[in-house]
Amino acid sequence: MHPDELRAQLEALHRESFGWALACSDGDAARAESVLQRSYLKVLESAGTSSFQARSSFKTWFFGVVRNTAAEERRRWIWRKLRLLPQESADAVASERKPAEQSLAESELREHFRRMLGELPRRQREVLHLVFYQELTLEEAAVAMAVGIGSARTHYERGKKKLRAMLEKEQVVAETRRARA
Template sequence: MKKPQLEKIIKELHHEAYFWSRQCCGFDDEQAKDILQHVYLKILEGTAKFDEKSKVKTWLFSVVRFTASEWRKKENNHIRMEDGFDIPENAAPIIAESHEELIQMLPLRQKEVLLLVFYHGLTLEKAAEVMEIGIGSTRTHYDRGKTNLKKLILKKQAHENAR
């Protein structure tokens, strides 16, 4: 793909790419901007090439996710395995001001698939492509994520009603 076409795609999808970058960075605006800048450089310099095997949006989201993942590795922000996959029933009360904070409490893959499907309108198949995992794993993370998010919301509501 030629540079003018790439620039046009970047301009058209910038808004959505920014929000996906922000979500990949734990809603840190400055880090999201840095990552998005690196993504655009990769694309314009030819380091990240569109192979036309998927839709442009899916490819762009994959590049953003991969770049954010690289960034996290450099910053040593690894998720510990003991964090588990589910929200404990008797955990401390949930104190969160927004849905963004509740979503950030989910394990990484659950959070990613819910954000891709609910906020970016991708199908589970496209989300699986972006996340570079199988459709079965994507469905599992999607179902667990919805269940865990519901638990968090109910826990938050119970805490607010108890005040």
Template sequence: MEDMDLIRQVLSGKHEYYEYLVERYQKPLINFLRGILRNEEEVMDCTQEAFLAAYRNLWRYSPKYTFRAWLYAIARNKAIDQMRKRNNEVSLAFDENWADQKEGPEEAWLIKERKNEVQGILEELPEHYRQVLYLRYHQELSYEEISLVLDIPVSSVKNHLYRGKEKLRQIMERRGINAGNGHVEPIISG
């Protein structure tokens, strides 16, 4: 069932259908929030708060954007509130399960090493570049969806993507890492 169909069901009084949205987006939302909050307990609390806020405000949802983008925007605002409470820097952390468990031990080790190397490179980027790159290449959001999530104009999304990839390429060159024809997208997306 499509997101909009589920939302219609919930709004018509069949509240149990919201569970399908939670099941569909819980893991990706947790991974997104791990990129903002470092504390796993805070990630789980923020995830729960975001789903609860989305449920309470579901009547405000507009299909102009995907439900996922709308949910991520709510979650990001909850995460910012959480960070203000502890006044800490934002950091992008990649999913620990990045290495495919079906790979052999050597391949898994190489993938994990590459992940750690990319994570180190990304840590050198300013937060706004890391977030835009993560949302675009890991969450595969459109420019418009990223604009909604980060509450910035689409032109800024495009600018941050361009400059973020350029800075990433420069860092990789400085470290002697080959990005393959100068394209960093495969490196970012894993």
């Protein structure tokens, strides 16, 4: 793929890629930016010898690169803790950029939902994100996660069941509070 074409594709996917990097970085925005930047570097530096071979869509392939980079970033975090690598959080382009306007209730609901997602196992969280947030099919999600379709389906069903149970529990609690008030 030509470097200019590659750059154009990456730019078109940028917002979705950031959302995926955020999901792979446990909601840490600074880490997500670092992961996304490293992924861009990997892909652009190997533009002539890119491993993208059109067996899957560009989006699922790049999401796989982002996922692997996030795993490397988690390992680098351990080295950073041992002081062998410099701290990079200060160089983040925009670590805590907040949306311009939002209601308090919406913001609380979002944070509450993020906390619920944080309680799910990683694979379940990833597949639910890819299907509901990124609107991929289960087959595409399996490619991005580098797992078989059977595994992806299992994680999807279990994750959805757990999430549903958490939402129902929250609904019951909310209704009980409303009834008391």
